[in-house]
Amino acid sequence: MTKFIDLTLSGISIGAIYAAVALALVLIWRSTRIVNFAQGAMLMFTTFIASAVINGGGSYALGLVVALASGFVLGAVVERVVVRPVENAPPLNAVILTLGLYTLIVAVAGMIWGNTPRSFPAAFSLRGYRVGGTNLLFTPNDTFIVLVVIGVAALLALLFRRTTLGLRMRAAAFAPEVARLLGVRVGRMLTLGWALAAATGALAGVLVAPSVFLGPNNFDPILISGFVAAVLGGLDSPPGAVVGGLILGLALSYVSGYEGSSLVPLAALVILMIVLMIRPTGLFAATRERRV
C-alpha cells in the first residue's frame, strides 16, 4: 500500500510538470495551429539561463524569475521573427521550422554551456516526508512543484476567462479574421500567446531540472510526455492539458513502479496510440458546433 501511495504522489508531481509542458504546447496550438517541436529546446535554454543566474550567486527564486522572463521574451521573439512569416503557409512549413529551431537552440546551448549534463538545485528539500514512521518518496519539492503548476494553471484560467485581454486572446485564437474585424490586434495577441506558452514551458524546465539534470538533450523525453498529455486532454483545451498531464503522470508512475522504468517511454506511446484510436480529439475536446 505504501508503494501505491508513493507511486501516486510521485505521479502527481511528475504529472504536474507534464501538465505545464502540455499547457505550453496547447497555448501555442490553439492560437496558431502549430505544434511547437522546439518547446523542449526552449525550456532547456531558459533553464540553462536560470542555472547561470544561480551559479553566479543568485537565489533560486531569482533564477526562476529570470527563467520565466527569458522564456517570455524568447517565446515572443520566436513568434515575431521565426513563426510569423509562415503562419499562413502550409502546416508542414511550421513543423520543419520548429524542428530546425530545436536543432539550432540545442546546438547553441551546447556551444555556450557544453554537452555534459550538470546538476540543478531544487527549490526545497528532496528528502521524502516521514509519515507514521514511514518515509515517503514524495518530497517538499514535489509539493512545491504541484502547487506552483496548479497556481500557474489557475492564473492562466483567470486570465483567459475573467479578463478582457484573455477574451481578446481567445477570440484571436478561435477566429483570427473575425477578431480583426472586431478591432482585436491579432498579431499582438498571438505574440503574447507564444510568450505566455514559452514562460510556462520555462517553468516546467526549472521544475523538472533537478530530477533529469541539465543538458542540451535532457529535456526531450519531457517534451514527448508533454505532447502525449496535451493530446490526451485535447490539444485545444488548457484544462485538458492539466488533467492529461496528471493522468499521464500517474499512469507512467505506476508503469515505472510496478513494471520497470525501461517501459515508461513505450507506455507513453501506447497511451498516445490508444487515445488517438478511441478519442482522437482528446478527453476535453471542444463540443462540435451546431449545424444550422
Added chain:
Amino acid sequence: MLTLEELTTDYGPIRAVDHVSLEVPEGSVTAVLGANGAGKTSLLRTITGLVRPTSGRVKIEGEDITRWAVEEIVRFGVAHVPEGRGVIAELTVQENLRLGGLWRGRDAMPLREIYELFPRLEERAGQPASRLSGGERQMLSIGRALVGRPRALLLDEPSLGLAPVLVAQIMSLVRRLADTLGLAVLLVEQNARSALSIANRGVVLNLGRVVIEQDPHKLAADDRLLHAYLGF
C-alpha cells in the same frame, strides 16, 4: 459618408473588383446585388482591408483609409458583418457581444441596448454561440457590430439560410438602424427584392463592375434587368 473611388482588387490574374465607385451617405442603405462570383464579398473585404486593393481609394468622412490595417479601419468606425455571420462559436453570446466594443472602452454601446433590440440574445447571454439558431446568430453578429458604435455597417448576405419571415425582420431592422443611428449601410445580398425593399440605392455588380446603379424601386420592378444579372 463611405466613399469608394475606382476601387479595384485582383486575385492574381483574376479581377474581382473592377473600378467600383460608390457613395453611401449617413442614414442610408445601398444594396449591392449580383450573382455568385460578381465580386460582392470581395468588395466588402477590400473596404475593411482584409484584401488589399490593386488601386483606388476607400474614404470615411473624407479620410483615406485604403491602406490602413483591418483593426485600424474597424477602430475608425467601419463594422463588417462577414458572410456566414462570423459568430465565434466557442465564446458565449455575451462574450461575442463584449468583443465588439472592447476597442471602444467606456464609449461602447451598453449591452442592455443590444438586448432591447434583440431580447432573444439576453435570454441566451451565457450560452455558447454554437448553440444559436441561424436567425439568432445573425442577430448576434449585427448586435456585436453595433456595440462599437460604427459609422458605416457592411453586411454580407445577412439573409443567407434564413426563413422568409426572419429575412423580413432582419431587413426591417437594418432599415431602422440606418434611420435611427445614422449609419451608412452597404448591404450585399443575393435576395434582391428584400434588399431593394429597404434600400435608398440599388447597385448591381457583374464580374466586379458596377453595371447598374439606380433607384431601388425601379430596379426591383425591372424583371428584365434582374433576370439578366441575377438569374431571376
